[in-house]
Amino acid sequence: MKKSTSCRITLKNDIAEIRRLVEELSIFFLKNSLVKKAIHDITLVLEEIVSNIIFYGYDDPFEHEIKININLTKSNALLVIIDDGKPFNPIQVTEPDFKKGIEARKAGGLGVFFVKRIASKIRYLRKDGENQLAVTVTI
């Protein structure tokens, strides 16, 4: 059963794939009996990263693959997300302006902010035309 502490999911750059991601994750979470908080955090991190890639990562109309690898240890989930979209380093994204009211407030950057808030560690690498993002979440 040791094998089930890791999982690999490949998604297409179609926003409907978010639902398949959630389904695949729920099977994996069930196998590993993760607590609710960990399930919520991992799901949110992956949705924010993957939807960013799908919405903003590609300028062409072609199909692309987004590869996700999850590895669980006793206290951490290591999430690796690889895509061949435009270079995008979420670590460099500035925080939303929390002081602004409804009219002036923009929703951009919130997803990345959630990822940074939840992650205990983030590493970004652009290599061989791919974004390789590694996010560690405490579980």
Place this chain on the structure above:
Amino acid sequence: MEIKEIGEVKSVVMIPRFDAFVAKEIECEFIDMIEKGSSKILCDFSQTEYISSAGLRVLLVAAKKLQQNDGKLILCNMGSYVHEVFETSGFTKLFEVYNTEEQALKSLSK
């Protein structure tokens, strides 16, 4: 989404997963409601277990549009994870958040 009419208030029961997949569709429903003249909208999160930034964005878009028409969007019945996402994003400062529908309705009738 289930929409109830309580006087001049539209009370909307939000869906269980408010994520990037459904965001566009929900945004259209809100815009439609506002364009048809609704100015007081109450979002009931009692059924919602999950919301991401895509969901928050929709609420922000709807609230901005309502504000232009002197309207208002308020929220109630949030579970702990949904509330945490709102709090982390600073959205609890942008919106009025009530524990119950009753309290929310009371504030709108003022």
